[in-house]
Amino acid sequence: MIPKTHPRYESLLLREKIVKASEKGYLADSAMIAHGRGEAFDYLIGEKTTYPAKRAMYVAVAALLLSDNPVISVNGNATALAIDEIIELAREINAKIEINLFYRTDERVQIITSLFRDRGYKEILGTLDDDIEYFTDIKNSRSSASKSGIYTADTILIPLEDGDRAEILKKSGKNIITIDLNPLSRTSKMSDVSIMDNIVRAIPFMTKIAKDLKTQDKKVLMDMVNDFDNEENLKESIEQIKIRGI
Amino acid sequence: MIPKTHPRYESLLLREKIVKASEKGYLADSAMIAHGRGEAFDYLIGEKTTYPAKRAMYVAVAALLLSDNPVISVNGNATALAIDEIIELAREINAKIEINLFYRTDERVQIITSLFRDRGYKEILGTLDDDIEYFTDIKNSRSSASKSGIYTADTILIPLEDGDRAEILKKSGKNIITIDLNPLSRTSKMSDVSIMDNIVRAIPFMTKIAKDLKTQDKKVLMDMVNDFDNEENLKESIEQIKIRGI
Numbered sequence: 001m002i003p004k005t006h007p008r009y010e011s012l013l014l015r016e017k018i019v020k021a022s023e024k025g026y027l028a029d030s031a032m033i034a035h036g037r038g039e040a041f042d043y044l045i046g047e048k049t050t051y052p053a054k055r056a057m058y059v060a061v062a063a064l065l066l067s068d069n070p071v072i073s074v075n076g077n078a079t080a081l082a083i084d085e086i087i088e089l090a091r092e093i094n095a096k097i098e099i100n101l102f103y104r105t106d107e108r109v110q111i112i113t114s115l116f117r118d119r120g121y122k123e124i125l126g127t128l129d130d131d132i133e134y135f136t137d138i139k140n141s142r143s144s145a146s147k148s149g150i151y152t153a154d155t156i157l158i159p160l161e162d163g164d165r166a167e168i169l170k171k172s173g174k175n176i177i178t179i180d181l182n183p184l185s186r187t188s189k190m191s192d193v194s195i196m197d198n199i200v201r202a203i204p205f206m207t208k209i210a211k212d213l214k215t216q217d218k219k220v221l222m223d224m225v226n227d228f229d230n231e232e233n234l235k236e237s238i239e240q241i242k243i244r245g246i
Numbered sequence: 247m248i249p250k251t252h253p254r255y256e257s258l259l260l261r262e263k264i265v266k267a268s269e270k271g272y273l274a275d276s277a278m279i280a281h282g283r284g285e286a287f288d289y290l291i292g293e294k295t296t297y298p299a300k301r302a303m304y305v306a307v308a309a310l311l312l313s314d315n316p317v318i319s320v321n322g323n324a325t326a327l328a329i330d331e332i333i334e335l336a337r338e339i340n341a342k343i344e345i346n347l348f349y350r351t352d353e354r355v356q357i358i359t360s361l362f363r364d365r366g367y368k369e370i371l372g373t374l375d376d377d378i379e380y381f382t383d384i385k386n387s388r389s390s391a392s393k394s395g396i397y398t399a400d401t402i403l404i405p406l407e408d409g410d411r412a413e414i415l416k417k418s419g420k421n422i423i424t425i426d427l428n429p430l431s432r433t434s435k436m437s438d439v440s441i442m443d444n445i446v447r448a449i450p451f452m453t454k455i456a457k458d459l460k461t462q463d464k465k466v467l468m469d470m471v472n473d474f475d476n477e478e479n480l481k482e483s484i485e486q487i488k489i490r491g492i
Binding site: 015018019022023029030032033034035036037038039040041043182184 | 261264265268269275276278279280281282283284285286287289428430
């Protein structure tokens, strides 16, 4: 048990979730390393959601609400950190959820599938029963997607994604929204909307935004999306990274 | 195999070493997360040794050469990343090496001991055969040390250390030299000499410095140590963290 008085209590709770997920066997080998990188960047923004991240989230939700076939892509880390929040967001914006693993193994897919089904979320895609399609001639798990999910989606929300994978999705013509604490990553740079935030703060905030934006006229949402400049917003995100002195 | 042309080749090689060490069973649960944090900070300094780090290394080597009983503390990550380099440095500066684990288990101690002995380094301390002493009344692995090693050392070089542990060692009156990529960590702040660098670059560089400084008069080394201001040097280290734009 981590004492609540510990100066890094929240961060240590998340770390514990990742360690447990690793023990359960549904994380990739280097998933914990990726989490550590995120921890460092979150630390550098004061573990708070920044204004440019909030702006990106509004645009992201608008884009998702305007989409015909939005899909949320989940991997082991996203499941470990925010499974309930992801299900809630998916229901709010009427998006599908697909298990999409960079290092796909049947065992990991099976465990993650069970975790979603245990929570009453039966319509999860990307499971072993699904038809898998490939975006490239090289048929590996990096380029694979569920036929009724990401493969045919128009907009994809990807919390925590590898750069290679993001590139493949972008090249295939998808609208890409990413949540990535590193604003300098390839994933952040090549996405249409890049949210520099911790998914445990971003996902529930996006659900709240969705409740609000759903009451808006479509024209308003379209203007939000069209007015957004991701490159400019990423620059502002980078400026939020403050090296606090000693 | 990681292709040599990959833009993050060196970093991925280290990541692979950490993943393998984890599979071998000698890393703590959260060791990979700690590595990821280090990766992020290393990325932010351009994966190069900065000038303040070099200055700290010169002072560190001078302090180690002046010590009566210097000890290098190693954990799982340090072993995975730089075991050969650590042995070389220890021999060059005539320091002992002690296995000192924050989450000590017999299995992890045994594996790390074997790795050192396999390399012909038989005099490793902190093994299961060693007398273990405790710095505090709370007798857990965080406060434990080998009687002939860290417990009686005057100067300790600690690559990659937890803040709690660093605090215990500092309170016990030791001279603490740390290698930590996060210049804002508690470990960095409370050490006598804090080297903000990746241990895979720092350790071999310190061996080179040792070859040089060994030819110097003791008075010169003492002046180096006395003139050094760790707080000031940490401030300069922090200034080296550049958020490179896009």
